[in-house]
Amino acid sequence: MKKYFRPLVITSIILIYLIIIAGAVVRMTGSGMGCPDWPKCFGYYIPPTEEAQIQWKPNYEYQEGFIVILDKELRIAAKDFTSSSTYNANNWEHYTKHDYAKFNVWHTWIEYINRLVTVLSGIPILLMFILSLRFWKEKPKITLFAGITILAMAFQAWLGKIVVDSNLLPLRITIHMLVAFIILAILLYVLFLTKDRIKTIEFNTTFKSMLLFSVILTLVQVALGTQVRQYVDEQIKIVGELSKSEWLNPPTFTFYIHRSFSILVVFINAWLLWYNKKIQFGLSKLNWVIVLIGLEALTGILMYYFDFPFLSQPLHLVLSSLLFGVQFYIMLEVYKNKAIEA
Secondary structure, three states: OHHHHHHHHHHHHHHHHHHHHHHHHHHHHOOOOOOOOOOOEOOEOOOOOOHHHHOOOOOOEEOOOOEEEEOOEEEEEOOOEEOOOOOOHHHEEEOOOOOOOOOOHHHHHHHHHHHHHHHHHHHHHHHHHHHHHHHOOOOHHHHHHHHHHHHHHHHHHHHHHHHHHOOOOHHHHHHHHHHHHHHHHHHHHHHHHOOOOOOOOOOEHHHHHHHHHHHHHHHHHHHHHHHHHHHHHHHHHHHOOOOHHHOOOOOOHHHHHHHHHHHHHHHHHHHHHHHHHHHOOOOOHHHHHHHHHHHHHHHHHHHHHOOOOOOHHHHHHHHHHHHHHHHHHHHHHHHOOOOEOO
């Protein structure tokens, strides 16, 4: 059964990336509140496909938790009942977790697919944990971190509910995204632990420190980028979806920090690549890092100077997650050895 473990880890990593992609599409389309409740959607396991399904209807069997929009407010069924010919307020409660009461079928189904991908990702992760028990005596770290992944996924699911209940509070969105990156890092570590042969190379402390700093800087950039994106979302509400030239007008201080840090990212990783070739460490994945940074910079330029071309926003986030994944795996390869003095 152990031979199936590594493919399960790889499958889990791919699904985490799919979650990040789905989340990016949700942000791009403004679909975060497409389902006002969690884990169901308007009280249904399968979301509604038309607005008539969430409007009050006479002589209809309602189940506890079903949600309707009435007078531009969300009402939730307090119990199972069959409605009469007239609306009876005693059967309903005001939905108090937030006041967002709109229905857009596209937003609803985009958010639902995002949740579905998250749920499906839990299946290989659960199987991965079960198989990891076979490594307990041989490599207990594999079992330990497979278990941590399960807990992190549960926390991420709970955090998704908190994000929805808060009507997409910016700080909680940022935390939600960073937790996805943490889960990705844990899975990459589990994958690294399953490697049969690890080449032994002595890396000096300067290189290790710069590599660690580059990974931290990527996470900082992701957090800053999430805040910039939130500002863009607020601008869209004000100026409309068609006025793309106004989405970053005026740019925020956070945006300028985000843009300035990108220059630092380029310099640090260029130095790492140069030093890697000079000392001949053989870290070929650093070439991928430079390519991803170049594409990341390109999508950033397109968004700012060319008014957010289609798919530039989700691509920007997906590229940053790929960049983090490659950087983190390189860091695992480098930090497996004791540091030597520069």
